[in-house]
Amino acid sequence: MSGILDSVNQRTQLVGQNRLELLLFRLNGRQRFGINVFKVREVLQCPPLTSMPKLNSLVRGVAHIRGQTISVIDLSMATGGKRIENLDNAFIVIAEYNRSVQGFLVGAVERIINTNWDAIMPPPKGTGRASYLTAVTEVENELIEILDVEKILNEISPLGTDVSEDVAKTLTTEGSENKIIFIADDSSVARSQVKKALTTLGLEIEVAKNGLEALRRLKEIAAETGDVTDKVGVLVSDIEMPEMDGYTLTAEIKNDPELQNLHVVLHTSLSGVFNQAMVKKVGADDFIAKFHPDELATAVQKWLVNTDK
Incomplete structure (x- = not known):
């Protein structure tokens, strides 16, 4: 080998x-x-x-x-x-x-x-x-x-999914109360972990099981609203997913006029390999290594309230 x-x-x-x-x-x-x-x-x-x-x-x-x-x-x-x-x-x-x-x-x-x-x-x-x-x-x-x-x-070793009290006190979604958080991840365990951590933000959460399913749903929302960000505050996406990976999903989003303003946070267990240069290559807004509830919730909150387009 x-x-x-x-x-x-x-x-x-x-x-x-x-x-x-x-x-x-x-x-x-x-x-x-x-x-x-x-x-x-x-x-x-x-x-x-x-x-x-x-x-x-x-x-x-x-x-x-x-x-x-x-x-x-x-x-x-x-x-x-x-x-x-x-x-x-x-x-x-x-x-x-x-x-x-x-x-x-x-x-x-x-x-x-x-x-x-x-x-x-x-x-x-x-x-x-x-x-x-x-x-x-x-x-x-x-x-x-x-x-x-x-x-x-x-x-074997369950991960904690709760956001700490100290961090929870600092979280705010002011201005984004009517928006949803969208999660794309093929692992049922990972989806549950992410959803549990982000419920602290108090917003509706929608999930997809892979990048292709997420892209189709985001396009549906954009067709209804004209701009996906009218309804979706931020997308949290895994990288490794069947049919379409998170990098390709991000690139598709950033190349679509009706989707490109959506903030994308890549959230992956590929913690030792990918760096910020690769994230920028496809236009992702942030990169968080799995799995730390405080870091994830803080990053999502940051992009929820960052309304610059």
């Missing part, structure tokens, strides 16, 4: 083109899974794991890697499967989600593929593992499952 992520910096050119690269891996069986390369720091053969008292049952142990102690989560167990037994042949995918670094134990790692977000689809209903899927795609006539890692991590 050495060198598999060497060209991550070059991959920033995918931003705004509705494209992504997936690292494919397997757990216990033949089913293949994918994870966005931008979230991956490193892939390595499973090192010795140290058991620690009071660890969650899904955490197989901790690994000491380059001076850092990293919890290693068995992804098979976390999605309701059997534990990965043969650690000598297993791999760890070290990734950054929600401002922290985790190791995900997988059975085998294959290769990186380049694809379009419009080829990434919502998971089919009724599948046994559907509650742990955020999307699916097809590669070589085989279904690739993309796991809802935010849901898995939240089950």
